[in-house]
Every structure is written in structure tokens, then in C-alpha cells.
Amino acid sequence: MSSMTDSPPRESFRLSQLIYDTRYRSMTIQVLTLLLVCVGIYWLVDNLLANLASLGLQPNFGFLDSRAGYDIASSFGTWIMNYSSASDHLTAAFVGILNTLLVAFLGVILATILGVLAGVMRLSKNWLVSRLMAVYVEGFRNVPLLLWILLIYAVFSEGTPRPNDFRPGPDGTAAASMIWDTFAITNRGFYMPAPVWGANSGLLAGVFVASLVAAIFYRRYAKKLLFDTGRLLPMVWPMFVIALVPVVLFYFLLGRPVSLDYPVLAGFNFQGGIQVDNPLMALWLALSLYTGAFITEIVRAGILSVSKGQAEAAAALGIRPNRAMSLVILPQAMRVIIPPLTSQYLNLTKNSSLAIAVGYADVRATLGGITLNQTGRALECMLLLGLFYLALSLIISFLMNVFNNSMKLQER
Amino acid sequence: MSDTHAQTVAYVREGMLEQQAPPTKEAGAIRWLRENLFPTWLNAIMTLVAIYVIWYLLSGLLPWIISPTWFSGSLSECREILTGAGQSTHQACWGVIRDRWDQLVFGFYPQELYWRPVLALVVLLAGLAPILFGRFPKWFLGFSMASPFIIFLLLWGGPIWFPVMVALGFVLGAVAFRSAVRFNQIVGVLAAILVPILFWLFLAEPIADALTSVLPIGLESISSKQFGGFLLSIVIGVAAIVLSLPLGIMLALGRASDLFIVTKLSVGFIEIIRGVPLIVWLFTASLLLNYFLPPGTNFDLTLRVIIMVTLFSAAYIAEVVRGGLAAVPKGQYEGADSLGLSYWQSMQLIVLPQALKISIPGIVNTFIGLFKDTTLVLFIGLLDPLGLTSTIRASTDWNGIYWELYVFIGLMFFIACFSMGRYSLHLEKKLQREHR
Known part of the structure; x- marks a missing residue:
């Protein structure tokens, strides 16, 4: 028997084995591929260096420290970075990055809300509501996002009243009026009240944070009680009470430390409050509505993917429909929903570069636009721009992967 | 068993009852409405909201869309037509679609060459048909393979020999594969890759130029x-x-x-x-x-x-x-x-x-x-x-x-x-x- 287990006689290595022997062939293929790719990259870089040399350029990032010399419309980024035309190109790039992050963040939140609501309504037994949602989904999915951005921007810039229309005419009525005397939608932007932080407002914020923490602890306690003893405590309304009542109490006890600064028509424009420019509004709404349509379909597919037996089993155990939804169906649907949802978030973030259509000062407009044109450093600017988006994509996928792992089925 | 039944029960109906119509609540349009639009209070409210949304959108959009301005040649003409018809000028001006x-x-x-893109679209659809719907004769697949070159020629024009040479490269590759694969699989693959590349790099252009000077057939060249x-x-x-x-x-x-x-x-x-x-x-x-x-x-x-x-x-x-x-x-x-x-x-x-x-x-x-x-x-x-x-x-x-x-x-x-x-x-x- 020992002859059976002996290894076969070692043959000397022949060159043809590189092709015919599967043990070596994979190595051959890989080495050849690597060689080809290296030759290709060498060719590209060689061309690049030759072209740059003939133009008298050297790849160099020193331009980032030089004075930008251009103005950026006042926005979230210019406010945080304290930007002026005397700042350098690096600050301008950060202004753009902050603006991109802002619109992406707002867009993700609104798109998720819209998508989940529309997804649940799409599955509603109500014929009219589900058809209406189908029209929403098909309408937004089958028309280019750029067109929606331009269309919504045109609605904001052409279809809204001028600030002057808010002024009462000779007959005492104005052509346009503010919503609840608080918000104003004009062709120059959207105006809303700004909070004014008075004395003691820090204390109020502290109380708010503390009561939020208390609410979370209550939730944990109620869950533990449920799992340990089976006693079911009401969850939703006590959490609201714990989170909100102390804040309201302290607000009045401290003598209303936080007040609101309302926008008021003064001169040719509104003064005071927070002004949100129309480009941001249009971009935000278009991105959210467009991505929301995709999320609607994802949510619908996720809920439909939970087999009917799960809902029936929950009903057979006597679990009420609402609770069955939150305890049985949604946790299982989430596992199907999260991976495609991640890629929708990534798409939204990348699509925010369509800000170019409405002139919103995102990172493509500052670093990849004006800075690029002023300095002529196309290679460096595009490289930095690409790296920023790549890093952002990787961070978002990483965070969503962490979330996905926490939602995963715990298999033993 | 029916005998015992007949003996024990004093009276058993022998004929079937007339079938009755279902209650009005459970039939026809009313039942559909009850089941699909108003099953619960919440659903009824949602239906009403949805109806309001649809009405709001349509009442805003329809008057704008239905606008007798198809034959206008400019925006000012649109306004004239609309005021002439006694309608508000806040209506669509569809003349721009016809005009442009x-x-x-x-x-x-170029306007006189519009037939070329139209024909290219027809060739595209015909070439895609066997791929999209199947069940076509085999020779039709040959047409599908040739269609990219025909479309290129129709759209960009130029001498006919350039696309012909590109196509010939693919044909040479296929021939080289067929003849070399008899010796060895790997030699066949290598030949199928190398022969067309060498042909395109060194032979295609001189041959195309020579043929163009001898037989200048082609279409007017259009730039991208x-x-x-x-x-x-x-x-x-x-x-x-x-x-x-x-x-x-x-x-x-x-x-x-x-x-x-x-x-x-x-x-x-x-x-x-x-x-x-x-x-x-x-x-x-x-x-x-x-x-x-x-x-x-x-x-x-x-x-x-x-x-x-x-x-x-x-x-x-x-x-x-x-x-x-x-x-x-x-x-x-x-x-x-x-x-x-x-x-x-x-x-x-x-x-x-x-x-x-x-x-x-x-x-x-x-x-x-x-x-x-x-x-x-x-x-x-x-x-x-x-x-x-x-x-x-x-x-x-x-x-x-x-x-x-x-x-x-x-x-x-x-x-x-x-x-x-x-x-x-x-x-x-x-x-x-x-x-x-």
C-alpha cells in the first residue's frame, strides 16, 4: 500500500508546462497581465511627462497656497471657512468640499424620508395611492437627473415672486405673501428664521442633550425589561415626554433664552433670518426627489422579499400588525434594503457634482472649476478632485458596511 | 344514506333555491371602491388627499398644456395667438417644438443629409432585431454584424474604404483563428489577436488610401x-x-x-x-x-x-x-x-x-x-x-x-x-x- 501514497516521481520542469500545466499556467497568465498593464501605465506616464515637458509644466501642488482672488457666493462653506477672495486656493477647495458635504448630507436625509414613505405607500392596498406613487417613481427614474435639476431650478428662479412682490401695493395688498409670516420663497432664495442664542442658551442645550440621553436609557431599560420578564412598557410616548418636557420647562424657567430672528422685507430684499440660495434649494430637492424614487423601489422590494409566512406567523402568535411590522418584517427587510441603499447614497453624493448646472459652489466648481481655470493646473486639480470623491465614496461605503453588519442575521 | 335521511327528516327541499344577487355593497363598482379606496378611515383620508393632489396638479398643468400655439413661429407670435383667442398668456408655447x-x-x-441618420436608425433597429427578439434566419446575424460599419459610414461619411478595412481586420482575425486553431488552441487565440492589430497598424491605411485614389466611392464627410x-x-x-x-x-x-x-x-x-x-x-x-x-x-x-x-x-x-x-x-x-x-x-x-x-x-x-x-x-x-x-x-x-x-x-x-x-x-x- 505504501506505493499508493508515494508522491509521483518528480519530473524535471519543462518550459511547455508554463502553458499546459494548470499549476503553472495561472502564474503565466498573471505575470503576462501584470507586464501588459505595467507597459500600458509606463506608456501613459511617459506620454504625460513628454507632453508636460513640451508645455514647460511640472506637476506641482504649490499653487494651493497662492491667493485665490475670486469670490464665492456666500454659503455654508464660506461661512465656516471664513472665506474671502484674499484666501488661498486650498481654503477655496475646502469651501467647495463643505458645500458638497452639506448638499449630500441634506439630500441623503430627505431622500431616505421620501423613499421610505413612498415605498410604504407604494405597497398600500389603496389603489389610488399606490398608483400615484408608481407615477412618481417612473416619472423620476426615467428622466435624466440633470433635467430635473434644471426644471426645479427654473421653477425657483422663474416661477417664484420677486422680493418686491411682497411689498403691499397702493391698494394695500401684496402680490405675494410670506408663509405664516415666517418663511419667504423668492427668486433670490428661501428665507427662514434664524435662532438667536441669548444668555443661558448653553444651559438649555445641556438640558436637551441630557434629556435625550435619558430617553435612550429609558428605551434600553424598557427593552431589557421586555426581554427579561416579558413585561411590555409603552415605548414611544414616554420617550417623547422624557426628551421634550424638561426642555420646554427650562425654556420658560430660564426666561426664553433662545429667540428667533425673522426675515423682514427691508429695501429691495429680505433682511435677517437665514437665506438659503435657490441653487442649493433646487439641487437639494432635485437630488432628493430623484434618489427618493430609487429608494422607493428598494424599500418596496425589501418589504416584498420577506416571505408571507413571516407576517402570518406573527399574526398567529397574536402580534398586532404595527408591532409585527416593526419587530418581524422590517428587521428582515432591512437586510435586503441596506446594500442597494448604500449605493443610492453613493450615487446621490456623486450626483451632487451636477451642482455645475445651477452654479452652486461645490468642490467641482471651486477646485475643479475656477481654481483650475485660473491656475491652468488641470492635472493636479482633477487628481485632487478625483481623490476627494474616491475617499468620500470609500468612507460612505465603510460606514454603511458597519451599519449592515450590525443589522445582519446573527448566525450561530 | 339519503334514504335514512328522507325517513328521519320530515321535509327536505328537492329543488335548488334561485341564486340571489349579492348585496349591493359587495358587488360591482361599489365593492371595488370599498375594497380599494375606502377600506378604513385612514385609507379614506389618504384617498381624499390623493384625489386633491391629482386635481391640484391637473388643474394647474392641463390648462397650460392645452394651448393652441403649435403653429406659432416665435414667442411674441404665441402671445398674439393666445390674446387673440382671449386666453391667458400663461400657457405653453408649443411652436418652439415644431420650429426647432x-x-x-x-x-x-446638414439639412439635405437628414436621410442618413434616419437610415442609420433603421439599420440599427434592423440589426438589433435578431438580438432583441430572436427567431431570425442565420444570414440575418451577418447583417447584424455588418450594421455597426454601415451605421458609421452613414453617420460620419467619408470614403467607404475606411470602415471596410476595419471590418476586414475582424474578418482576418476570424480566418487566422480558424486556420491556426487546428495546430494549437493558444496559437489560435494569439493569431486572432495579433493578425488584426498588425493589419490595422501597418496595412489598413495604405490599402484604404490606395483604394480611395482608385475608386473614390463614399459619402460626404460630416464632422462630429x-x-x-x-x-x-x-x-x-x-x-x-x-x-x-x-x-x-x-x-x-x-x-x-x-x-x-x-x-x-x-x-x-x-x-x-x-x-x-x-x-x-x-x-x-x-x-x-x-x-x-x-x-x-x-x-x-x-x-x-x-x-x-x-x-x-x-x-x-x-x-x-x-x-x-x-x-x-x-x-x-x-x-x-x-x-x-x-x-x-x-x-x-x-x-x-x-x-x-x-x-x-x-x-x-x-x-x-x-x-x-x-x-x-x-x-x-x-x-x-x-x-x-x-x-x-x-x-x-x-x-x-x-x-x-x-x-x-x-x-x-x-x-x-x-x-x-x-x-x-x-x-x-x-x-x-x-x-x-
Whole structure:
């Protein structure tokens, strides 16, 4: 028997084995591929260096420290970075990055809300509501996002009243009026009240944070009680009470430390409050509505993917429909929903570069636009721009992967 | 048993009762309304809200849409027509679509040559028919293979010999493979790759030039700059769709393969392409691509865009196909191996047919996204339909026209993308093999 287990006689290595022997062939293929790719990259870089040399350029990032010399419309980024035309190109790039992050963040939140609501309504037994949602989904999915951005921007810039229309005419009525005397939608932007932080407002914020923490602890306690003893405590309304009542109490006890600064028509424009420019509004709404349509379909597919037996089993155990939804169906649907949802978030973030259509000062407009044109450093600017988006994509996928792992089925 | 029954029960009805109509609440339209619109209080409220939303939208849009301005030649003429008819001037001015139809569809393509893109579209549809619907005679597939060259000739024109030489390269490759594969599989593959490349590099141009000087047959040459409107969208979209599918499948196979270096290279390519927005890639194509090519080369912007869009959507298709490959049960791979099939045979005969069938919805969604993304080329100066809107707005006749053009362009894209989506549903149903 020992002859059976002996290894076969070692043959000397022949060159043809590189092709015919599967043990070596994979190595051959890989080495050849690597060689080809290296030759290709060498060719590209060689061309690049030759072209740059003939133009008298050297790849160099020193331009980032030089004075930008251009103005950026006042926005979230210019406010945080304290930007002026005397700042350098690096600050301008950060202004753009902050603006991109802002619109992406707002867009993700609104798109998720819209998508989940529309997804649940799409599955509603109500014929009219589900058809209406189908029209929403098909309408937004089958028309280019750029067109929606331009269309919504045109609605904001052409279809809204001028600030002057808010002024009462000779007959005492104005052509346009503010919503609840608080918000104003004009062709120059959207105006809303700004909070004014008075004395003691820090204390109020502290109380708010503390009561939020208390609410979370209550939730944990109620869950533990449920799992340990089976006693079911009401969850939703006590959490609201714990989170909100102390804040309201302290607000009045401290003598209303936080007040609101309302926008008021003064001169040719509104003064005071927070002004949100129309480009941001249009971009935000278009991105959210467009991505929301995709999320609607994802949510619908996720809920439909939970087999009917799960809902029936929950009903057979006597679990009420609402609770069955939150305890049985949604946790299982989430596992199907999260991976495609991640890629929708990534798409939204990348699509925010369509800000170019409405002139919103995102990172493509500052670093990849004006800075690029002023300095002529196309290679460096595009490289930095690409790296920023790549890093952002990787961070978002990483965070969503962490979330996905926490939602995963715990298999033993 | 009926006997005992008859004896024990004093009276048993012998005839059937007349069938009665269901209660009015449980029949016909009322039942449908009760079940679908007003089953609960909450649902009734939702229905009413939905009706209000629909009414609000329609009452705002319909009067605007129904507007007798189809034959107006300018915005001021529109206003005259509307005031003449005693209607408000806040209505659509559809004259712009009629007036600028040619421009929106063909861009700046010479007017007397419009038959060429139209014929190209017919050739495209005819060439796609056997692929889309199957059941066509075999010789028709030959026409499908020739159609890209015919379409190229029709659209760009120029001497006939250039596309003929490119096609001849493919034919030579096939012949070289057939004749060399008899000796050895690997020699065959190498010949199929090397022979056409050598032919295109060294022989194609002199032969084409010689033939052109002897037999100058051809069509009037049109430069890419004259392409525009939906013609440009369709050219970029179709070219990128056709080219990105094979590339995406190759990338997916590379990513799923056991070869370490090949896998890592595919992953790197896919992730870098997918991590960066298309706009950045398009700007790269228009600003930077020339830096990476031998000094002095300067090739067409439209071609550069097609290459970039192809690479972009190939990365997305690769991810979709990877999902399909992962969904094919492991037993299928093992079954193919145990039959002694080589890698390519097992992929071609066993794995890919199943994987591609699974990934059809994803692939078609990628195609729809690609077609919609062709609108982004306006940012690098190509005149797609959306780019033309500002050109049209710049003329004195149509200064200040927004909505009509956007609605029209949106509608055209909707029709194209919606029918693509419906086709994918049809294909899914047709290819369904599982019995449910």
C-alpha cells in the first residue's frame, strides 16, 4: 500500500508546462497581465511627462497656497471657512468640499424620508395611492437627473415672486405673501428664521442633550425589561415626554433664552433670518426627489422579499400588525434594503457634482472649476478632485458596511 | 344514506333555491371602491388627499398644456395667438417644438443629409432585431454584424474604404483563428489577436488610401461637431451600451477569478471608476486625455466621450454581473469542472448564461442610467438636447422659453427609458425557466 501514497516521481520542469500545466499556467497568465498593464501605465506616464515637458509644466501642488482672488457666493462653506477672495486656493477647495458635504448630507436625509414613505405607500392596498406613487417613481427614474435639476431650478428662479412682490401695493395688498409670516420663497432664495442664542442658551442645550440621553436609557431599560420578564412598557410616548418636557420647562424657567430672528422685507430684499440660495434649494430637492424614487423601489422590494409566512406567523402568535411590522418584517427587510441603499447614497453624493448646472459652489466648481481655470493646473486639480470623491465614496461605503453588519442575521 | 335521511327528516327541499344577487355593497363598482379606496378611515383620508393632489396638479398643468400655439413661429407670435383667442398668456408655447424640431433631433447635421441618420436608425433597429427578439434566419446575424460599419459610414461619411478595412481586420482575425486553431488552441487565440492589430497598424491605411485614389466611392464627410440633439444622445448612448457590455463582463470575470493579480487589478479599476462622478471623468476626457497620448495626437471629443462613458458604465455592469456570478449555485461551477470543461468553456456554456439571466434587470438599469447620463456632455461643450435649449433660448424668437423644451425633452427620454425598462421585464419573463 505504501506505493499508493508515494508522491509521483518528480519530473524535471519543462518550459511547455508554463502553458499546459494548470499549476503553472495561472502564474503565466498573471505575470503576462501584470507586464501588459505595467507597459500600458509606463506608456501613459511617459506620454504625460513628454507632453508636460513640451508645455514647460511640472506637476506641482504649490499653487494651493497662492491667493485665490475670486469670490464665492456666500454659503455654508464660506461661512465656516471664513472665506474671502484674499484666501488661498486650498481654503477655496475646502469651501467647495463643505458645500458638497452639506448638499449630500441634506439630500441623503430627505431622500431616505421620501423613499421610505413612498415605498410604504407604494405597497398600500389603496389603489389610488399606490398608483400615484408608481407615477412618481417612473416619472423620476426615467428622466435624466440633470433635467430635473434644471426644471426645479427654473421653477425657483422663474416661477417664484420677486422680493418686491411682497411689498403691499397702493391698494394695500401684496402680490405675494410670506408663509405664516415666517418663511419667504423668492427668486433670490428661501428665507427662514434664524435662532438667536441669548444668555443661558448653553444651559438649555445641556438640558436637551441630557434629556435625550435619558430617553435612550429609558428605551434600553424598557427593552431589557421586555426581554427579561416579558413585561411590555409603552415605548414611544414616554420617550417623547422624557426628551421634550424638561426642555420646554427650562425654556420658560430660564426666561426664553433662545429667540428667533425673522426675515423682514427691508429695501429691495429680505433682511435677517437665514437665506438659503435657490441653487442649493433646487439641487437639494432635485437630488432628493430623484434618489427618493430609487429608494422607493428598494424599500418596496425589501418589504416584498420577506416571505408571507413571516407576517402570518406573527399574526398567529397574536402580534398586532404595527408591532409585527416593526419587530418581524422590517428587521428582515432591512437586510435586503441596506446594500442597494448604500449605493443610492453613493450615487446621490456623486450626483451632487451636477451642482455645475445651477452654479452652486461645490468642490467641482471651486477646485475643479475656477481654481483650475485660473491656475491652468488641470492635472493636479482633477487628481485632487478625483481623490476627494474616491475617499468620500470609500468612507460612505465603510460606514454603511458597519451599519449592515450590525443589522445582519446573527448566525450561530 | 339519503334514504335514512328522507325517513328521519320530515321535509327536505328537492329543488335548488334561485341564486340571489349579492348585496349591493359587495358587488360591482361599489365593492371595488370599498375594497380599494375606502377600506378604513385612514385609507379614506389618504384617498381624499390623493384625489386633491391629482386635481391640484391637473388643474394647474392641463390648462397650460392645452394651448393652441403649435403653429406659432416665435414667442411674441404665441402671445398674439393666445390674446387673440382671449386666453391667458400663461400657457405653453408649443411652436418652439415644431420650429426647432430638426435642431432638437439632428443638431447641426446638414439639412439635405437628414436621410442618413434616419437610415442609420433603421439599420440599427434592423440589426438589433435578431438580438432583441430572436427567431431570425442565420444570414440575418451577418447583417447584424455588418450594421455597426454601415451605421458609421452613414453617420460620419467619408470614403467607404475606411470602415471596410476595419471590418476586414475582424474578418482576418476570424480566418487566422480558424486556420491556426487546428495546430494549437493558444496559437489560435494569439493569431486572432495579433493578425488584426498588425493589419490595422501597418496595412489598413495604405490599402484604404490606395483604394480611395482608385475608386473614390463614399459619402460626404460630416464632422462630429455637427452632431447634436437626440442624434448625439443616441450615438453616444448606443455606442457606449454596445461596447460596455462585453468589457463589463470581462471585468466581472476578472474580479471573480482565482488569479490574485487579475482580481486585484479588476477591483482597482472598478472601484476607481465607480468612486468618481461621471462629470469628473468627462472633464478628464476633455481636459486631460491629450496629456496621456503621444504628443501631437488630437482625436475627436465625441470619441473621447464615448470611450469615457463606456469605461464608466462597464465598471457598473461589472458589479451587476458579479452579483449574477455569485448567485449561480456553486454546484453549477463544480458540475462544469467535473465534465472536464475548460475555464472559458464552462463560463460560456454553463455559468454566464445563468449569471447574465439573473443580472438582466441590473444591466438594463445600468443602460437606462447610461442613456440618461449622456445629457451630461453639455458641460464639455457638446450640444445634446439639453445643451441646445440654451442655444434656442439665445435666439431672439425664443428668448425666455424654458418649460416647453424641458417638458418635451423629458418626455422623449421618458419614452426611451420606460420602454427599455418594459423590455427588460419582457426578457425576464421570456427567459424564466423556474416553475413557480
